[in-house]
Amino acid sequence: MESYFIIDSHCDTIELIADYGLDVFHQQKCHVSLEGLKIGRVGLQFFAAFVTPRKKHPCLQRGLELIKAYQILMDNCSESFMPVLNFSDINTARSQGKIGALLTVEGGDVLEGNLHNLRILYDLGVRAMTLTWNYANEIADGVLENDSDRKLSTFGLKVIREMNRLGMLIDVSHLSEKGFYSVLETSEKPIAATHSNAWSVCPHPRNLKNDQIVCLAKAGGVMGINFYPPFLSKQYADINDILRHIEYIAGIAGIDVIGFGSDFDGIEETLPDVCGPQDYERIINALLRLNYKERDVKKIAYENYLRVLREVLINGEQSEWSENTIENN
């Protein structure tokens, strides 16, 4: 299949860079490498600043350390990466032969309950935020708060409205079910579950139930298939399990809700046959062998995420997205 690229909505590579220095990236000790991104035709990679509450790190300070690591990566690899700050930047990066990089924060704990911090993060280039990790914070509860009955807090409602206003993608991966539906009710823009799979295929608390997937699709949202083996299968997992999740989700909610969110560098093990972005072509070819139409494979690869980002991100001064740029690259 010609003229496609990949949008991957989650990796934790900048955490490794923050903790061990840029060498871990250049020495290819991460799942994600420049070569791998290029071989895998990744045109837009989300880079998450993962802020889990840690006693030794105040959350905002930790978030800023991670954002600094992202900026170091962008400066050091400016010939290969282009930070995406508005929708047209995705197009510009493609036309310059660069990989777009979208900075996200994973864990709304980073806000420390203060809406001003959200605007500061936006000014630093953050364009998406995962509202919670697995536990409760000022915004809502995470998936491991068993039997959580809590919806979005009053602060959480304000965060959703402000993210809509600023042009930031709301990420509901890791969020409790009640929180999930509360976000869907509140957000005026489509949302994403950037790295979550189907619970009915693999009953893990991090995966989404059928109703969640159907409601996400109805609201025009997207979910990124996560490549972490325990989220894909209760037993041995390989590339076929990625396909099983895609098949299942397409069956209950349609193709338009499916994207990729590998979780590379946030997972301690990978599949044997999908070890980094260099293996994306293998997934694309497997879908084509299953007789998915090229049109549908392109939706999963990048078009569904483009549709959502076009709605969410502010448009830049540069030209609108042009299909020609995809075809020419």
Ligand SMILES: [Zn+2]
């Ligand atoms: Zn995560």
